[in-house]
Amino acid sequence: MRQQTTAPIDQIKGWILAKHENRTDVAADEDLIDNRLVDSLSFVEFVFLIQELSGVEIDMDTLDIGDVRTLAAIQKRFLAG
Numbered sequence: 001m002r003q004q005t006t007a008p009i010d011q012i013k014g015w016i017l018a019k020h021e022n023r024t025d026v027a028a029d030e031d032l033i034d035n036r037l038v039d040s041l042s043f044v045e046f047v048f049l050i051q052e053l054s055g056v057e058i059d060m061d062t063l064d065i066g067d068v069r070t071l072a073a074i075q076k077r078f079l080a081g
Helices: 008-019 043-054 071-079
Strands: none
Touching: 008 043, 008 071, 043 071
């Protein structure tokens, strides 16, 4: 069994920060889309990362964009429990 040393939400934050080297942090309530931290080109990769880390299958056709708009929303919808 593989042991994760970093919480999934921290891995998601790290993915975002790796794409924006000028940033040092992402607030839990910061709008990732409006602030262009996740753009249309990286959105599918971003959703796939959430799916991989959460173990929850995400249907792109029924995805509520609000569920992936902030780190807090991602934590609540996909990583809580």
